[in-house]
Amino acid sequence: MKILVPIKRVIDPYAKVKPLADGTGLDLGNIKFDINPFDEIAVEEAVRQKEKNPEIQIIAVSIGGAEVEEQLRKALAMGADEAIHVETTDPLDPSIVAMELQAVAEELQPDIILMGKQTTDNDNNQTGQILAARFGWPQATFASHVELGEKSATVTRETDTGEETLMLPYPCLITTDLRLNEPRFIPLPGIIKARSKPLHKRERQTSDTPRVAVLDYVAPPGRSGGKKVGSVDELISELKAKGVLS
Amino acid sequence: MSKTLLIAFDAGDALNGAAFCQQSGAYDVIQIMGEPKLDLGAESVTTWNLPSQPPAEYLANALKDTCANYTRVVAVSSMQAKDGLARLAGLLDWAMITDVIEVVDETKFKRPILAGSVITTVELNASTCLLTFRPAGFGQPTIGGNSKQESIKPTFTGVTKRVSATVREGGRPDLSSAKVVVSGGRPLKDADTFEKVIGGLADTLGGAVGATRAAVDSGIAANELQVGQTGKIVAPDLYIAAGISGSTQHMAGIKDSKVIVAINTDGDAPIFDAADFGLVMDLYEAVPELTEKLKK
Ligand SMILES: Cc1cc2nc3c(=O)[nH]c(=O)nc-3n(C[C@H](O)[C@H](O)[C@H](O)COP(=O)(O)OP(=O)(O)OC[C@H]3O[C@@H](n4cnc5c(N)ncnc54)[C@H](O)[C@@H]3O)c2cc1C
Ligand SMILES: Nc1ncnc2c1ncn2[C@@H]1O[C@H](COP(=O)(O)O)[C@@H](O)[C@H]1O
Numbered sequence: 001m002k003i004l005v006p007i008k009r010v011i012d013p014y015a016k017v018k019p020l021a022d023g024t025g026l027d028l029g030n031i032k033f034d035i036n037p038f039d040e041i042a043v044e045e046a047v048r049q050k051e052k053n054p055e056i057q058i059i060a061v062s063i064g065g066a067e068v069e070e071q072l073r074k075a076l077a078m079g080a081d082e083a084i085h086v087e088t089t090d091p092l093d094p095s096i097v098a099m100e101l102q103a104v105a106e107e108l109q110p111d112i113i114l115m116g117k118q119t120t121d122n123d124n125n126q127t128g129q130i131l132a133a134r135f136g137w138p139q140a141t142f143a144s145h146v147e148l149g150e151k152s153a154t155v156t157r158e159t160d161t162g163e164e165t166l167m168l169p170y171p172c173l174i175t176t177d178l179r180l181n182e183p184r185f186i187p188l189p190g191i192i193k194a195r196s197k198p199l200h201k202r203e204r205q206t207s208d209t210p211r212v213a214v215l216d217y218v219a220p221p222g223r224s225g226g227k228k229v230g231s232v233d234e235l236i237s238e239l240k241a242k243g244v245l246s
Numbered sequence: 247m248s249k250t251l252l253i254a255f256d257a258g259d260a261l262n263g264a265a266f267c268q269q270s271g272a273y274d275v276i277q278i279m280g281e282p283k284l285d286l287g288a289e290s291v292t293t294w295n296l297p298s299q300p301p302a303e304y305l306a307n308a309l310k311d312t313c314a315n316y317t318r319v320v321a322v323s324s325m326q327a328k329d330g331l332a333r334l335a336g337l338l339d340w341a342m343i344t345d346v347i348e349v350v351d352e353t354k355f356k357r358p359i360l361a362g363s364v365i366t367t368v369e370l371n372a373s374t375c376l377l378t379f380r381p382a383g384f385g386q387p388t389i390g391g392n393s394k395q396e397s398i399k400p401t402f403t404g405v406t407k408r409v410s411a412t413v414r415e416g417g418r419p420d421l422s423s424a425k426v427v428v429s430g431g432r433p434l435k436d437a438d439t440f441e442k443v444i445g446g447l448a449d450t451l452g453g454a455v456g457a458t459r460a461a462v463d464s465g466i467a468a469n470e471l472q473v474g475q476t477g478k479i480v481a482p483d484l485y486i487a488a489g490i491s492g493s494t495q496h497m498a499g500i501k502d503s504k505v506i507v508a509i510n511t512d513g514d515a516p517i518f519d520a521a522d523f524g525l526v527m528d529l530y531e532a533v534p535e536l537t538e539k540l541k542k
Contacts, residue, residue, distance in 0.1 A: 126332040133336025164411035211341035211372040
């Protein structure tokens with residue numbers, strides 16, 4: 001069984017990021033980057049499945065400039081077997097990422113594509129669904145539990161009102177939610193071993209340009225909070241004065 | 247300009263989405279579950295009247311051909327909207343924009359990125375597009391109209407099998423559209439305490455209950471209560487945060503609240519920077535006291 005895990009290099013989700021004063025981009029001085037947390041969960045899940053079934057082969061793929069190699073190496077250190085780097089500095093949007101991932105998957109013929117539900121920098125939450133639809137594969141987004149059977153995956157997913165469990169015949173696509181697992185701490189031998197694992201480079205296979213482009217970046221209007229009250233009674237009278245309590 | 251199609255998952259969703267659609271001009275609605283409750287001025291409302299939400303694969307297959315008659319297919323941001331509409335984007339090969347907070351013009355939209363730390367203006371370089379939007383920024387809809395109504399039975403195709411589903415509806419208002427939300431964080435000891443303390447105050451105020459990811463992760467609160475960047479976005483008149491530090495990821499979900507109250511023992515917690523009223527106090531004292539006094 002083959003699992004393809006697309007991963008994205010994103011701005012550290014805990015970093016405080018501000019737009020540049022002229023609005024043309026983000027101020028990325030001193031900002032660290034990491035694997036998108038949801039993608040890290042996807043890699044972790046694939047590795048845990050492999051621990052149960054050693055026949056599983058895990059291939060991580062990332063689309064981007066030379067710098068994404070760092071995140072691919074991390075995926076290898078976590079336990080992925082191989083990595084593919086689709087080298088490009090072109091602007092991307094979910095449609096293009098999906099098209100490029102489709103091209104990779106058409107060659108590799110994975111049984112499962114396991115990826116993050118959303119990137120914590122762009123917050124699109126689209127790419128997995130677009131890719132699944134392009135293939136006509138069944139999808140289970142926002143997975144909190146995954147069981148891989150002989151012919152199908154059984155996935156418990158989070159919904160707006162609770163949970164549901166879906167059975168997806170292979171090949172299928174699954175996107176991860178936070179509660180699926182907690183990614184492991186990578187031991188040093190893993191990092192060293194990752195250096196000798198194969199990392200293939202290839203070019204973009206499609207030539208579309210983004211359908212959605214960012215024009216400018218601004219800071220959101222701030223909230224002017226900060227007022228402290230001394231007691232529950234004071235809080236109640238303030239809220240009444242504001243008209244939010246009757 | 248051609249018509250917009252609103253995909254409403256139920257009657258509440260149709261109401262939440264109406265103001266956006268009314269501002270965009272003429273629109274039609276497809277409502278998946280339940281009967282329409284109010285006439286919200288759509289040209290036509292087609293109800294499917296299903297007993298439960300279909301998996302995205304079925305939904306998208308059933309909607310695909312109809313969507314081709316429109317240039318904009320929209321839905322209120324929710325997990326099911328992202329699941330289904332993004333799949334439609336792939337089927338139709340259309341562009342998609344998630345979490346629109348403002349419409350600048352026909353091809354330009356504003357949306358937050360990086361957990362709401364930055365607002366971008368994005369431009370659509372395509373004639374057709376699906377989008378999800380957050381209703382908070384679009385005001386109240388006008389009620390009344392003479393919508394043409396029909397009920398149809400869609401044809402479902404797909405290979406996904408639903409084994410089981412849990413729908414938890416605690417009888418409380420819907421979190422995403424509630425006027426009052428009371429949320430709890432990590433320091434709530436266990437599910438019972440959470441329900442008693444946070445649920446108790448919420449019920450006294452007729453409000454919904456929310457939680458941080460930390461509370462959900464430790465099994466104190468149900469997953470669908472998570473508020474934030476990767477959970478639900480709320481915009482109540484009153485948001486009460488008890489035992490919540492105010493991480494960027496949590497704040498991303500509550501910034502549109504009219505009044506934010508923070509109850510936290512740590513006077514330096516970041517939530518106080520955004521809270522309209524901060525009370526530095528142990529939540530186990532403050533929340534029950536507040537609940538008692540509001541009951542009177
Ligand atoms: C990819 C990603 C996505 C995320 N998405 C979300 C999201 O959507 N929503 C979300 O909420 N989080 C999200 N998080 C997690 C987020 O970063 C924080 O870890 C989380 O919000 C913290 O929850 P908390 O405030 O309950 O806990 P803490 O940060 O631990 O804060 C607890 C607070 O309670 C106070 N306290 C302790 N005891 C008491 C008491 N007795 N009375 C009063 N106050 C007390 C403490 O002073 C502290 O400020 C995400 C994280 C990542 C990496
Ligand atoms: N440049 C990229 N390279 C590889 N995978 C990506 C890339 N961008 C997005 N993805 C994948 O798509 C998922 C959803 O991204 P998005 O739709 O942008 O929120 C991510 O969690 C990744 O798994």
